[in-house]
Amino acid sequence: MNRIHHIAMRALRWESILGAAILVVLIVNTLTSPYFLNAQTLADATFNFTEKGLVALPMALLMIAGDIDISVAAIMALCSIAMGYGALAGWPPSALVMASLAVGIGCGACNGWLVTVCRVPALVATIGTMSLFRGIAYGVLGDQALKNYPRGFEFFGQGYVAGLFSLELVLLIVAALLSATLLHQTVIGRRIYAIGANNVAARMSGIAVNGYRFWLFAATGAASGLASVLLTSRLSSTRPTLAAGWELEIITIVILGGVSVNGGRGTIPGVMLAAILLGLLTFGLGMHNIPGIVMSMIIGILLITIVAIPNLTSRLAAFRDSTIDRS
């Protein structure tokens, strides 16, 4: 009981730190740019994290269960290619969305099959499929671009549902509520934690570990397909380089949100706060014309620091304890 209380306090503390960091970024953005604090800019800023957040949610579940998927951005590129060729063939927007989701689920299932049936470690399997999926995108499209999207398709990435709430933002909110309920309120969620904490113990207590892992990979693929619809619609074009490097940002969001790379720990509110924090931070940097490569450098430093700080403090504490013991 004490331990659960301790973990709850700790999670609460982590999420409050993220909330405070978001406030700081908001204040700094407001002070450094006169254009930041108005409703329209803030609504624009949400596009900076909606698509990544959508993929980060199932990725968080996957990582809590102890796996990882490096191929998400490559899946997005492949889904976009499918939509581009569908559009060339004159498909309506709804068929394009279906095609993207189908390709995404297919790719995710392929990852899940490699990890559960072929027993390939998730890291190697998804590094391989990342190269495979992105490579197919390059092979099919080369240095070309597909741009002939039908009328109405632009709504997915550019449309607003109500006032300043874009379709992307509404989808993200719905997905976050669903994931949070699934992870924190249902048996399925408890089992996901159990699998990540100790997959042998989970298997021996009767959880279909591989079934869960497979479906989490498929769900991550599906979310990548949905994110690809939104991004492709927002850009109105498909290139093989679509979403290049997004795997770094998506994994950073999940880890920044407090999910342990070793599995078994993390919360959906944390991941959502991390997505908002990172989105606002890169939006602010973008307002000051910081080039993308420097932004990913800052994200990289952030990623390492976030993981390092708790490790360093616990090591320092252990060191202090050991010196006290000796004296």
Added chain:
Amino acid sequence: MPPQPPEPMRLPNRIPGRESALAAVIVVMVAALGLRWPQFATLSSLRDVLDDTAILILLALGQMLVIVTRCIDLSVAANVALSGMIVAQLEQSHPSLPILVLMIFGMLAGSVFGAVNGLLVWLVRVPSIVATLGTMAMFRGIVYLISAGRWINSDQLSPQFQQEIRDTWLGLSMLSWLAIAGVALIALLLRYTNAGRRLYLAGGNPAAAAYVGVQVGRSQFNAFVLCGMLAGLCGYLWVARFAVAYTDIASGFELQVIAACVIGGVSIRGGSGTVAGVLLGCVFLGIVRNALPLVGISPFWQMAVNGLVIVGAAMLNEQASAEQPRRILEPDAK
């Protein structure tokens, strides 16, 4: 000699058939290509393949050391770009420096960057995938910052800087000789030195390693530094060979490096992998790369072929290791 552990460790040379099978596949591939396109199986063409694969071989050797200790280094290609840029800038500002000095400087720079990874993994206990994913972005960012996003082109580099590695000796380029020397040194290190054996022990069974007094973190650090040193050397080689240094050189090359290791039978779960396997894995990829245009497949498909080969090889690796007895309570490696 420390006493033998009660349960024999999974040592790298447990699967002797693996390297010979891969070698056979390579011979069959070259023979088949040679029958259809006789110019491919000539000595000079194969020499070009070796020259073309030399950098991959050196990087894959370093990566193998890291993977053997149960880690992974995603930042090798970024390290190549950063060390390469530093060497190119040094060459630009001090054109009179001998090539050997530049090469050593590149290796030193690369070792420092490798040590950053190693320290994060050893002392800060950051999982290697997180640490190197972060440093990958950092190193590229630093290249951009120190070069202000500009390119250093061949006309800004001395002809000697670009020529040295192309000089031939006994029919092979200096680049090829460097790769051969790297293979020999790493093979000796792994087989005959304590530090080398410790890498296998640290990766094969970290708990047992700790019991016999081997510091697992320290071995991982050593592996990262060596991997970084080889990446630094390759930084110079890459800039000299392709006669250009900019932010995106070797972009995505870490995937090919890891692919070569996986094809060569290095287990991502640590503790196993051989120099011969990695060398054959590199040669395999090199032949595929050089054969694709011959067969008439667009180079745009190279990446997909690599991915397919990684996935296929990883599946074969798992089948091979599934046949060995496994401890029931051993959790799956991630």
